[in-house]
Amino acid sequence: xxxxxxxxxxxxxxxxxxxxxxxxxxxxxxxxxxxxxxxxxxxxxxxxxxxxxxxxxxxxxxxxxxxxxxxxxxxxxxxxxxxxxxxxxxxxxxxxxxxxxxxxxxxxxxxxxxxxxxxxxxxxxxxxxxxxxxxxxxxxxxxxxxxxxxxxxxxxxxxxxxxxxxxxxxxxxxxxxxxxxxxxxxxxxxxxxxxxxxxxxxxxxxxxxxxxxxxxxxxxxxxxxxxxxxxxxxxxxxxxxxxxxxxxxxxxxxxxxxxxxxxxxxxxxxxxxxxxxxxxxxxxxxxxxxxxxxxxxxxxxxxxxxxxxxxxxxxxxxxxxxxxxxxxxxxxxxxxxxxxxxxxxxxxxxxxxxxxxxxxxxxxxxxxxxxxxxxxxxxxxxxxxxxxxxxxxxxxxxxxxxxxxxxxxxxxxxxxxxxxxxxxxxxxxxxxxxxxxxxxxxxxxxxxxxxxxxxxxxxxxxxxxxxxxxxxxxxxxx
Numbered sequence: 001x002x003x004x005x006x007x008x009x010x011x012x013x014x015x016x017x018x019x020x021x022x023x024x025x026x027x028x029x030x031x032x033x034x035x036x037x038x039x040x041x042x043x044x045x046x047x048x049x050x051x052x053x054x055x056x057x058x059x060x061x062x063x064x065x066x067x068x069x070x071x072x073x074x075x076x077x078x079x080x081x082x083x084x085x086x087x088x089x090x091x092x093x094x095x096x097x098x099x100x101x102x103x104x105x106x107x108x109x110x111x112x113x114x115x116x117x118x119x120x121x122x123x124x125x126x127x128x129x130x131x132x133x134x135x136x137x138x139x140x141x142x143x144x145x146x147x148x149x150x151x152x153x154x155x156x157x158x159x160x161x162x163x164x165x166x167x168x169x170x171x172x173x174x175x176x177x178x179x180x181x182x183x184x185x186x187x188x189x190x191x192x193x194x195x196x197x198x199x200x201x202x203x204x205x206x207x208x209x210x211x212x213x214x215x216x217x218x219x220x221x222x223x224x225x226x227x228x229x230x231x232x233x234x235x236x237x238x239x240x241x242x243x244x245x246x247x248x249x250x251x252x253x254x255x256x257x258x259x260x261x262x263x264x265x266x267x268x269x270x271x272x273x274x275x276x277x278x279x280x281x282x283x284x285x286x287x288x289x290x291x292x293x294x295x296x297x298x299x300x301x302x303x304x305x306x307x308x309x310x311x312x313x314x315x316x317x318x319x320x321x322x323x324x325x326x327x328x329x330x331x332x333x334x335x336x337x338x339x340x341x342x343x344x345x346x347x348x349x350x351x352x353x354x355x356x357x358x359x360x361x362x363x364x365x366x367x368x369x370x371x372x373x374x375x376x377x378x379x380x381x382x383x384x385x386x387x388x389x390x391x392x393x394x395x396x397x398x399x400x401x402x403x404x405x406x407x408x409x410x411x412x413x414x415x416x417x418x419x420x421x422x423x424x425x426x427x428x429x430x431x432x433x434x435x436x437x438x439x440x441x442x443x444x445x446x447x448x449x450x451x452x453x454x455x456x457x458x459x460x461x462x463x464x465x466x467x468x469x470x471x472x473x474x475x476x477x478x
Contacts, residue, residue: 008056008067009119010049011075015112018042022108026101035101036090039108043083050076063183064125066255070324074118074251077332081243082111084339084457089236091451092346095144103143109136110240114248121255123172123182130168130216133248134161137241141233153232160215160225168212174205184259206262207271213256216249217305218298220278227290230298231358235349238294239342242301243335250308254327263314272312276411279306280418287425293345293360296425297338300384303418304334310411311402319405326402329475330395333383333468337392340380340461344373347454366433374433376458383465385426386419391469 006013018039025038050072058068086107093100113133120126138161142154172182178201179186211222218226230238262268283303290296308330311323345358367374383392396419403412468475 004056005061007052008059008061009065010052011046011079012112012115012119014042014046014049015108015115018046019105019108019112022101022105026105030101032093032100033090035104036086039104040083040086042108043079043086043111047076047079047083050079061119064122065119066121067119070254070328071119071251073328074247074331075115077328077335078111078114078118078244078247081247081335081339082107082114082240084343084461085236085240085244087453087457088239088343088346091454092234092236092349095349103140106136106140106143107240109133110140110244114244117248118251120252121184121259123176123184126252127165127169127172129248130252131165133245134165134216137161137237137245140237140240141229143237144234147232149232150234151232153229156225157229164212164215164222167208167215171205171208171210171212174201174208178202178205184256203265203267206260206265206268209256210253210268210271210275213249213253214275217246217253218302219275219305219309220282220302223279223282223302226302227286227295227298230301231292231294235294235342235346239339239346242297242338242342246301246305247331247335250305250327250331254324257312258320258323263312269313272309273408273411276306276309276312277414279303279309280414281421284418284421284425288421290425291361292358293341293363293429294358296360297341300422301338303422304384306418307396307399307415310399310408310415313406313408313411315406319402322405323402326395326398329391329398329468329472332475333391333395333465336461336464337380337383340376340458340465343454343457343461344377347451360429361432363429364432364435368436372455373458376462378430378433379462379465381426381430383469385423387423389466389469391465391472394469394472 021042022035022038025035053067053072053075056067057072060066086104089100089103089107093103110133113129113131113136116125116129116132120129138154138158141157142151144150176182178198215222229241233241257263280303283299283301283306287296287299287303290299308327311326314320314323349358366377379390383390386392386396396415399415400412403409403415
């Protein structure tokens with residue numbers, strides 16, 4: 001590889017080197033605080049090193065990777081979310097008195113897998129990144145092994161993740177048999193010279209690949225693992241799964257869909273539209289019945305991934321660039337709001353031994369107990385609901401504009417209906433926080449956050465939601 005190519009993938013190289021150094025550091029000195037600080041610094045270095053990849057934008061990096069503006073933004077979003085997870089994990093893991101150095105090693109492996117996925121345009125690198133991410137997530141989901149729910153969630157994720165990977169690999173094999181190449185762009189290049197039977201074979205491979213990705217994104221009807229894993233996993237791990245994993249997998253879907261020109265296939269358009277409508281409606285309707293906040297956010301994430309599918313049906317190649325910009329903005333808005341909510345969940349779960357704390361009804365009177373942290377949660381919920389002056393509102397405006405431009409009337413109607421249902425259960429949580437405060441007593445829960453770091457994180461993330469919601473041009477400029 002040339003120095004030009006090495007600089008282009010400098011964030012991936014720094015994270016890879018950091019993983020090796022982590023193992024050496026663990027061998028010489030086992031210290032949770034040391035390994036956490038080292039991990040956070042390495043992620044910051046990776047973010048800083050992404051500047052060196054700017055000259056390589058819109059260029060092929062070996063046969064496996066392609067770096068463009070979309071991939072560059074996804075890389076930095078993933079690194080930002082991973083850094084937040086590392087910071088939040090420190091306080092949360094004090095519920096266990098073990099040395100948690102291997103935890104941060106697994107977090108870095110997930111990050112590396114996601115970074116590989118974010119710049120991949122080749123099936124070999126996609127599968128490598130996917131398995132690296134998935135295997136590390138399995139270990140993280142079951143990390144607090146003394147909890148029965150945690151082990152159950154880890155086992156479910158193991159089985160269903162392996163099934164999804166098998167389906168994904170079969171789809172890749174069928175596409176390789178059709179095209180003779182594993183690059184995304186080579187699939188489209190062979191369409192004109194293929195027979196009807198071979199096109200049918202390629203279509204079957206594309207459908208299997210789409211099903212495998214839908215499993216990873218927990219799109220309906222492949223969503224059944226999501227609420228159990230969200231509820232059973234440690235809160236920072238759920239945060240990692242809801243942000244880093246989802247962002248990386250959606251970037252793969254976007255590149256495969258547009259580079260191989262799947263949007264020209266009417267069968268694929270019908271399938272993706274049905275999945276989108278099902279995800280928006282099923283996710284929001286099932287969220288209505290949830291009292292556990294982590295399960296509610298799990299079903300909410302299904303709906304949000306369904307919203308994002310709206311940008312896939314495009315009428316012309318001129319709409320692709322706007323579709324990518326819409327995805328970037330909405331994914332960032334979703335990630336920031338999710339980070340705020342799980343930062344609060346992780347902090348309050350740490351300070352209480354009762355598993356019933358995750359019931360959002362126990363947040364009653366939170367605004368009067370702690371107005372600052374309650375305001376952060378309220379803004380995050382309003383952003384997920386798509387209320388004006390929040391980043392989520394601008395994100396949904398982009399999606400609606402894309403749907404109108406491409407005349408996706410069914411998807412647009414589903415978005416409106418799904419958002420209306422979502423607004424109801426988000427407002428229920430907000431109203432309960434404004435209800436009369438329950439004084440401390442035998443049945444009360446400690447909802448206060450004593451960590452100054454968590455206060456800083458909540459405040460900073462809230463400012464990001466507000467700033468990009470009021471001045472979205474700042475994000476576009478960046």
